[in-house]
Amino acid sequence: MSEKKRFHFTGICGTAMGAVAAAMKQRGYTITGSDTNVYPPMSDFLRNQGITITEGYQSENLPADADVIVIGNAISRGNPEAEAALDRKLLYMSLPEVLKEYFLHGKRNFVVSGTHGKTTTTSMLAWLLRQAGRDPGFLIGGLPKNLGQGAYFSPSGFNVLEGDEYDTAFFDKRSKFLHYLPECVVMNNIEFDHADIYNSIEEIKLTFKRLLNVVPRSGVAFVNGDDPNCLEVSANAPCPVKTVGFGANCDHRIVDVSYDRDGSSFTLDGEPYTIQMTGEFNVRNAAMATVSGQFAGLSIAEIRAGLASFEGVARRQEVRGEINGIRVIDDFAHHPTAIKLAVQSLRQRYNGSRLWVLFEPRSNTTRRAVFQNELAEALALPDFAVVAAVPDLHKIPENDRLDPDKLAADIGLYGGHGRYVQTVDEIVAIVAAEARPGDTVAVLSNGGFGGIHGKLLESLKECAPV
Template identity: 60%
Template structure:
């Protein structure tokens, strides 16, 4: 008889994808969530998983052997409290992955403040395209692969290594559970201001990740990032970057609106993506795939057929000569690098950035000056009101008026608007045929993408 796992908080993207993948491995799965709605409710139903709406003690199945507690679940939750009172066995999703999926495999953990999802998806696709049939866990919707997670009996496993905490009872970063043979660290910056007080705290958790890599593994560090270079490792370290001192040196040889070609240690590769940032992501994948034993020709074939990740530079519409793009960026560095990449894709066209301060860090003023500098990369910009401002103390809250004034003072028009309708009205009056509007948000942003397409049409 298969093991029965019950997921409390099953409709989160990662929890739902994990539940479906475990079901495909032969486990019996049940779960509950506060809000059960598409698309995840449809995905779970199609996989044959019964989901109960609402958190209730009665949801806990007597036959379940282990209860998987989601990151969003906290004390006071009725289902959780009943589970604890009944002394039922429980674990976090990250620990469950370690025990049931990763243990004994060649684990490739992709970490860093930016580029995790794209790099994880790219590496998983390179392995898949080369016939290696990898298992994987991705925090997004890959365009080349059928789902965000697949658990199988392959010896290769690729996982997005999130530095965010694991569960209410385990405040360690999720990636500390993932047993890396190969650890990729794309970059390290201050983020997640709700759980990391300082940059040093973030560097400490990445150091702990590297402490778990065995001596016969490999660490791939961004060789151009001083925070990455401050880390130490018992495993061999390769530094990947554009600087002359990098052991795996990237040289970008050509860039056009659809692709970027680079050499790494003299071997040429092309990725159908724009910007230095994506060239670096691809170079990390080259080094990781080489470590896994793939040939350069197999790696090239994977890179050249890579189609990206949904909500990463996704065109949502073209209306009257104006292109509207959806991007998940919410950290100043991601916004800056994405805008620079779009200069490559859309030479000579005006770029408009629309930013929603929604993440725990972007709602705060800790990176306010960096956001101002990032928005100066656009020809014009609009900043939305801070989402859920009551959750951030007034003296710590991003001041969108100050941001807009500072960007505008540099000669780049910048406006701050109170709501979606006002943003759309502003863009209608300011934009013209040939402009490109990039909407940066890690949420739904009140359906602004579709509303903007309609309004401009």
């Protein structure tokens, strides 16, 4: 495909789409793009790269001389540009296909997969390689504080990619990670998720088996040795498999773990490490990054220094502010297991603090009834749980919808204290009135939650004693 020179990106303002478009522009390709959501910082970033962006989708946006139309994951049939590409019999590709063809082949690609912990583990490993002078390319579904951006493509021999099991495009229902040419796969854990595209845990396990089927015999898969689903999926893999975890049978065993407010320490394969984060799941993430870094050729000293200096990822237990002794934490957790792990970590970090969890059921899975009971069990763990309204509930079939009233009541049945409060302003008013100095308020959502963080901090400021 080396003769292809002119690319049009439909959905260019997505984080990954924009980063790849800019990287291709820097390599000399002619790039145009369109999106319905054209706003800073991505719009400024792309225009500074000399890329013409059109707001809104229409067939006329496709240049007459375009060689390839890159169609984003959010684009579906009926989109005017997708329909035009089909009608004109143009060559169209998904973003993962573009990555494979233009950025990944011939490289050492490290793909981090699993239901939880992908973003943090990918960020850790990318930072370990960068800190050690290896200048890796990376694609991460979040904003690592050390790296300053979620995607970057370098001329080095290394790429670190967050391996998403979500589907690739409307015309390719395989998981994105199957396109990433992995030499090394990290499999953090496997649970049911993405209820909008998977019908069962068995379907999810099948796609992870397919991932291991494309790891070469010269590569390796590091799997969670404490997760039965990971062990099942990797049992007959054609590539080398090494288990990582706390269990006595793990090939790389985590021991001597301790936590305090400033971070965690642990020993892996006889070597001590420290990280600036708390929680068992973050220790697991660090252990996976450690063994992957060793496979990449890093020394123990390089790994130890990289882990100690890793500052985390935006929206992962990020302190947004503290007013009158009440701290407000932003966290991305939305799956029941992730909520449990977030609560565990916050308990360890802020021992003795009353813990509030403000939960917005926003993801395609948590808006559905599939986790009705599991969410109640998880949200019973903090001292107080407030469940917000379910966004775009009308888009979910009526018999498949999460019932937030029932969720709040069931939290009480599990021994917690739950309330269903529909609006952000009402939630802010309740917390501002009832929280007291020393409390920790964790906001859990995979979206913006109506700007609740800033509104809450402002309200607490108004309530603070003069």
